[in-house]
Amino acid sequence: MEKAPSAAPGNAPGTALCDARTRAGTVPGRPATAQPGLRPAAPPPVGTWLTRIRPRPPAPIPAAALWSALATAVLSALLLGDGLGLNLLIVAVPATLTAYFAAIAAGRRPRPWTVVWGLGGLALLVVPALRDAGWPTFLAVVSAVGLASLALHGSRNWRGILFSPIGLVDSIGPGLVWAWRGLRQRTGGAQGRVGPVLRTIGVAVGLLIVFGALFAGADAAFADLLGSLTPDVSVTDGPWRSLLFALGLVGALAAARTAAAPLRWDRLKARPGRPRARLEWALPLIVLNLLFAVFNAVQLAVLFGGYKKVLSQTGFTYAEYARQGFWQLLWATLLTLAVIALALRWAPRDGARDRTLVRSVLGTLCLLTLVVVASALRRMDLYVDAYGLTRLRVSVAAMELWLGLVIVLIMAAGVLGARRLHLPRAVAVSAAAGVLTFGLVSPDGLVAERNVQRYERTGKIDIGYLDGLSADAVPALDRLPEPLRSCALVNIARNLDADETPWYAVSRGETRAQDILDKRGVPVTGYSCTPQRNGYDDEFDEHDY
Numbered sequence: 001m002e003k004a005p006s007a008a009p010g011n012a013p014g015t016a017l018c019d020a021r022t023r024a025g026t027v028p029g030r031p032a033t034a035q036p037g038l039r040p041a042a043p044p045p046v047g048t049w050l051t052r053i054r055p056r057p058p059a060p061i062p063a064a065a066l067w068s069a070l071a072t073a074v075l076s077a078l079l080l081g082d083g084l085g086l087n088l089l090i091v092a093v094p095a096t097l098t099a100y101f102a103a104i105a106a107g108r109r110p111r112p113w114t115v116v117w118g119l120g121g122l123a124l125l126v127v128p129a130l131r132d133a134g135w136p137t138f139l140a141v142v143s144a145v146g147l148a149s150l151a152l153h154g155s156r157n158w159r160g161i162l163f164s165p166i167g168l169v170d171s172i173g174p175g176l177v178w179a180w181r182g183l184r185q186r187t188g189g190a191q192g193r194v195g196p197v198l199r200t201i202g203v204a205v206g207l208l209i210v211f212g213a214l215f216a217g218a219d220a221a222f223a224d225l226l227g228s229l230t231p232d233v234s235v236t237d238g239p240w241r242s243l244l245f246a247l248g249l250v251g252a253l254a255a256a257r258t259a260a261a262p263l264r265w266d267r268l269k270a271r272p273g274r275p276r277a278r279l280e281w282a283l284p285l286i287v288l289n290l291l292f293a294v295f296n297a298v299q300l301a302v303l304f305g306g307y308k309k310v311l312s313q314t315g316f317t318y319a320e321y322a323r324q325g326f327w328q329l330l331w332a333t334l335l336t337l338a339v340i341a342l343a344l345r346w347a348p349r350d351g352a353r354d355r356t357l358v359r360s361v362l363g364t365l366c367l368l369t370l371v372v373v374a375s376a377l378r379r380m381d382l383y384v385d386a387y388g389l390t391r392l393r394v395s396v397a398a399m400e401l402w403l404g405l406v407i408v409l410i411m412a413a414g415v416l417g418a419r420r421l422h423l424p425r426a427v428a429v430s431a432a433a434g435v436l437t438f439g440l441v442s443p444d445g446l447v448a449e450r451n452v453q454r455y456e457r458t459g460k461i462d463i464g465y466l467d468g469l470s471a472d473a474v475p476a477l478d479r480l481p482e483p484l485r486s487c488a489l490v491n492i493a494r495n496l497d498a499d500e501t502p503w504y505a506v507s508r509g510e511t512r513a514q515d516i517l518d519k520r521g522v523p524v525t526g527y528s529c530t531p532q533r534n535g536y537d538d539e540f541d542e543h544d545y
Contacts, residue, residue: 055261055262055263055264056261057261058102058106058178058257058260058261059105059106059260060181060182060185061102061105061178061179061181061182061256061260062101062102062104062105062182063186064097064101065098065099065101065102065105065256066179066182066183066186068094068095068097068098068101068252069094069095069098069179069249069252069253069256070249071094072091072094072095072098072248072249072251072252073245073246073248073249073252074245074248075087075090075091075094075248076091076244076245076247076248076249077241077242077244077245077248078241079091079504079505080244080248081240081241081244082501082502082504082505083501083505083506084128084137084141084505085128085129085501085504085505085506085507086128086129086503086504086505087504087505088125088128088129088141089122089125089126089128089129090504091248092121092122092125092144094252095248095251095252095255096118096122098252098253098255098256099151099152099252099255099256099258099259100259101256102255102256102257102259102260103152103259103260105260106259106260106261108259108260111154113150113154113425114151114154116429117147117148117150117151118147118148118151120147120429120432120433120436121143121144121145121147121148121151122144123436124140124141124143124144124147124432124435124436124439125140125141125144127140127436127439127440128140128141128507129507129508130439130440130442130507130508130509131439131442131444131470131472131507131508131509132444132470132471132472132507132509132510132513133442133443133444133469133470133472133509134470135391135395135443136435136438136439136442136443137439139435139438139439140435140436140439143431143432143435143436145165145168146164146165146428146432147428147432148168148255149164149165149167149168149258150164150428152164152167152168152255152258152259152262153167153258153262153263153264153265154262154266155265155266155424156266156422156424156425157266157424158424159265159266160265160266160424161424161425161427161428163263163265164265166263167258167262167263167265168254168255168258169254170263171254171255171257171258172250172254174257175250175253175254175255175256175257175258176250176253178253178256178257178260179253179256179257272345273345273346274346275346275347275348275349275350276346276347276348277348278348278354278357281343281346281347281348282357282361285339285343285361285362285365286361288339288365289361289364289365289368292365292368292369292371292372293368295372296368296371296372296375299371299375329372329373329375329376329379329400330376330396330399330400330403332369332372333369333372333373333376333400333403333404333407334403336365336369336372336407337403337406337407337410339365340362340365340366340410343358343361343362344358344362359414359415362410362414363411363414366407366408366410366411366414367411369407370404370407370408373400373401373403373404373407374404376400377397377400377401380393380396380397380400384450385454388450388451388454388460388461388462388465389446389447389450389451390447390465391443391444391447394443394446394447395443398434398438401434402430402431402434405430405434406427406430409421409423409426409427409430410423413426442472442509443472444469444470444472444473445472445473445475445476445509447466447469447473448466448469448472448473448475448476448477449476451466451476452476452477452479452480455480455484461480461484463484463487463488466488467487467488467489467490467491467492468491469492470492470509471492471495471496471507471509471510471512471513471514472509472513473492474489474492474512474513474516474517475512475513475516477489477492478516478520486522489517489522490522492513492517493517493522496510496513496514496517
């Protein structure tokens with residue numbers, strides 16, 4: 001430790017201390033802002049939270065990231081204009097490399113969770129390559145972007161997981177500026193490095209075009225092979241391809257800029273709620289638990305006592321009772337999650353007794369909510385057995401299943417501890433795994449399969465609904481007897497015949513459906529394909545639900 005300087009000769013004792021206090025603006029008896037000759041204290045800076053999460057500007061973009069971004073843009077222009085399939089996964093590979101090179105140059109290293117998010121996002125892009133239906137593809141692509149944002153930001157808590165996608169949008173403009181500056185630095189002082197590379201690529205492309213055209217003209221088989229492998233790009237597609245090129249380039253550079261200098265959303269600290277007294281906190285939740293218990297007891301009585309007695313007492317038809325409460329139970333599950341979140345914010349936390357109280361009350365609420373989830377799913381199952389499966393029904397049932405899984409994760413966090421379980425990350429993983437499973441299961445194929453099984457059991461089917469499904473439904477619909485089979489498949493076959501999609505934009509579902517239709521055909525001549533809606537409740541349109 002350094003010694004304190006002694007007082008100067010001739011100074012009164014304590015002069016050094018007074019001088020130090022004067023320099024600090026804290027002379028005794030006088031406020032700091034009122035000291036003569038001192039500048040008033042500056043007000044707190046505006047936007048402190050933004051400066052806390054915004055990182056310093058990153059180092060110059062590496063050359064490898066620039067080349068990967070260019071490859072992403074070129075592949076986007078060539079492959080993404082004909083539909084979605086394997087091309088999404090092909091384009092994602094150089095985009096991922098762009099972010100990886102930028103992160104390595106900035107001194108960031110992949111961590112286990114970064115690998116989990118990255119591989120999970122790439123796995124979700126397999127769904128468009130396997131399924132023809134557009135709605136599972138949309139969910140998979142959106143979820144893949146969400147996981148990519150988590151991989152780039154390295155989020156750990158709820159704020160990071162919820163706000164990470166904003167970081168990608170925030171990096172669009174800075175990413176372009178960052179890349180332009182890096183490109184100017186390399187072309188300004190190192191023209192000898194960039195010029196030869198560009199000339200080499202130009203010569204190679206020119207040779208491929210010239211000799212490829214000669215060989216294609218010399219052999220028809222080679223021409224067919226070359227035509228099936230290369231994208232079909234025409235002059236009229238120029239504006240559309242240019243837009244895809246720009247989108248690919250901007251997206252790759254935004255991902256690279258985020259990987260090099262991500263917004264630190266995890267640094268945002270939320271103020272904990274004011275803890276309530278035990279009675280004030282616990283009494284409303286105990287009352288809610290009692291209400292849940294009574295409802296669940298009624299549901300168990302209905303389950304074991306049969307539905308005929310309930311229908312006779314309520315006056316509902318079978319259809320009305322089966323569909324009557326599903327949406328209410330779904331909302332009850334969502335609101336229960338909100339209640340749990342608010343209860344944890346205001347929970348008493350003075351010691352072990354409070355922790356035991358919180359775990360007991362909220363654990364009971366979670367258990368009772370799981371029974372509500374099971375009741376909702378049972379009602380949906382009854383409704384599907386009676387009136388068939390639709391896209392909406394399979395979607396909301398999947399949503400209810402995931403909400404039940406979230407409740408189980410909350411219970412596990414209460415036992416193991418939220419930090420040990422990494423609850424925010426666990427919920428994000430469960431959502432991504434649910435979307436991936438939903439796509440791999442093939443919802444349209446499942447809808448067709450359940451309706452065909454119902455027809456085989458009851459002789460009732462809605463061809464007017466089934467003929468609007470995607471090619472994923474063809475294997476199940478192919479089992480129907482004629483003329484129902486042809487009526488169900490005629491629209492799908494017409495769409496497949498009119499769709500001249502290249503190999504990189506064709507899904508496995510379309511290929512499989514085309515093989516089935518080529519083998520057996522769709523003989524619709526002489527058949528009346530008026531949509532059949534037999535067997536449904538006349539009081540309502542069953543597809544409104």
